[in-house]
Amino acid sequence: MIRFLLILVAFVAPAAYGCEFESVNFSAKFEAGSLDSCELNKNGEYVLTFLPEDKPINPSPWYYFSVKSTTAKKIDVVLTFDGFAPRYLPKVSNDQMSWQPIAFDTNDKGMSLSLNVSNKPLYVAAQRPILNLVYNNWLDKAAQTYAYEPFVIGKSTAGRTISAFTLQKPDNKEWVIFVGRQHPPEVTGAVAMFAFLDEFLAYTASKSEFLSRFNVLVVPNLNPDGVAEGHWRHSLGHKDLNRDWNVFSQPETRAVKQYLDGITDGGGKIVMGMDFHSTHNNVFYTIPQDEKIAPTEMVVTWLSSLQEQTAGVFKVNDKPGTSPGRGVFKQFFADVYKVHGVTYEVGDNEPNEKTRYVAKHAAKTLIQTLNATPPEAFYIQNKQAKAPSN
CATH class of the missing domain: 3.40.630.10 (Zn peptidases)
Incomplete structure (x- = not known):
């Protein structure tokens, strides 16, 4: 069963969205975080959507979220950008300070990643954030x-x-x-x-x-x-x-x-x-x-x-x-x-x-x-x- 949680925050933090599944949790409840919606599709992929703040807008899709799981496992994630092509190559971090590139692929659905997740948050971002x-x-x-x-x-x-x-x-x-x-x-x-x-x-x-x-x-x-x-x-x-x-x-x-x-x-x-x-x-x-x-x-x-x-x-x-x-x-x-x-x-x-x-x-x-x-x-x-x- 998929359970969605809308997180409302003040000006001091972004108006972030988070979502919880049976064992996997996604969040963007931190500065510069970005995540609008997510779903688990029939192929077992977690599909995350990132929307521009306004339209029309130049195609510069930004994404920044964390993911964790109650059990250590590998999950497949697809990032989608409302029809825009991903401009930035994904980076991952365990501490939001040290960032490394991660392998990815693209297709008509968006950008796909395989992530090794655990009970500690793994952060994924379009670029190393400069806050x-x-x-x-x-x-x-x-x-x-x-x-x-x-x-x-x-x-x-x-x-x-x-x-x-x-x-x-x-x-x-x-x-x-x-x-x-x-x-x-x-x-x-x-x-x-x-x-x-x-x-x-x-x-x-x-x-x-x-x-x-x-x-x-x-x-x-x-x-x-x-x-x-x-x-x-x-x-x-x-x-x-x-x-x-x-x-x-x-x-x-x-x-x-x-x-x-x-x-x-x-x-x-x-x-x-x-x-x-x-x-x-x-x-x-x-x-x-x-x-x-x-x-x-x-x-x-x-x-x-x-x-x-x-x-x-x-x-x-x-x-x-x-x-x-x-x-x-x-x-x-x-x-x-x-x-x-x-x-x-x-x-x-x-x-x-x-x-x-x-x-x-x-x-x-x-x-x-x-x-x-x-x-x-x-x-x-x-x-x-x-x-x-x-």
């Missing part, structure tokens, strides 16, 4: 090392804190902006951002040239609700945040926009924006050189330098393009500030060691490229903005 606490711990550690003060730039739909930090000096006018984790399941992009920021902070602390000229705003985790709730793509406000940088309908994007408005209202000049993501393969989505942005060749120069530094290990894939009216972060920087916006995408299945290696070189070469760019270059094609008199 909100990881960001809090990283911010605290980095703040102690580099003596900056994290601050609350805004609150999410559910009232969760959106933390940020700046590196700034009062006389600096040029600002560089970094944003991460707009899309909850894109954890390889989060791995890249942590490594990028580690190198960025260490390099600028040891060499004062960059911070004697540029200010920096960093918002590492813009979508804490989506992370906590185990969303595929959206915020708790039912919006893809990387499609909201035109209407700013969500408190998460509005918080950043308001801070940027404060910069420009105070006479500051935003010179570049970059956000970190994951997709099927490594790629940098950039603004074409023939767009009215300044300086025209800066990102091409940076990526060429990155390619030189990582030759033999990494192939830089630069894909210029525009997306007017879609509310994409990089397009917002090109349209509003007439400067480069870049989307730094990491392949879903890239090894973390390689991702960190590339990200560290990306940070160092970007710093060097920005240092070598004269201040007046950021105004060449921006006819509405005047270059600073000094």
Whole structure:
């Protein structure tokens, strides 16, 4: 006899679903957990269904659940995603900290796994989860090392804190902006951002040239609700945040926009924006050189330098393009500030060691490229903005 149990939880945990069979129990009652329904079919397979939080939605199916059994045995599990193809390869863990890939197969029913279960929970996830606490711990550690003060730039739909930090000096006018984790399941992009920021902070602390000229705003985790709730793509406000940088309908994007408005209202000049993501393969989505942005060749120069530094290990894939009216972060920087916006995408299945290696070189070469760019270059094609008199 199959018995279903619907678990209702507060904002502090995801609205998780669990189900119990005669000897097997499935649960997603933990942060980032995702499981919508399950059944035992006539072939003895446990069929688990994972639904997108909203429709339409990009096909980025997220799954994260635990399973245990009153007796040790092997069970067959099928994961289904409401008609979407599984994007992430399954990983398993006994402690939610150490994760290993597991063999799988796919067919018209979904993704099939064989799991060895016991009375201790076995966890299965689309990617190794990077939870909100990881960001809090990283911010605290980095703040102690580099003596900056994290601050609350805004609150999410559910009232969760959106933390940020700046590196700034009062006389600096040029600002560089970094944003991460707009899309909850894109954890390889989060791995890249942590490594990028580690190198960025260490390099600028040891060499004062960059911070004697540029200010920096960093918002590492813009979508804490989506992370906590185990969303595929959206915020708790039912919006893809990387499609909201035109209407700013969500408190998460509005918080950043308001801070940027404060910069420009105070006479500051935003010179570049970059956000970190994951997709099927490594790629940098950039603004074409023939767009009215300044300086025209800066990102091409940076990526060429990155390619030189990582030759033999990494192939830089630069894909210029525009997306007017879609509310994409990089397009917002090109349209509003007439400067480069870049989307730094990491392949879903890239090894973390390689991702960190590339990200560290990306940070160092970007710093060097920005240092070598004269201040007046950021105004060449921006006819509405005047270059600073000094």
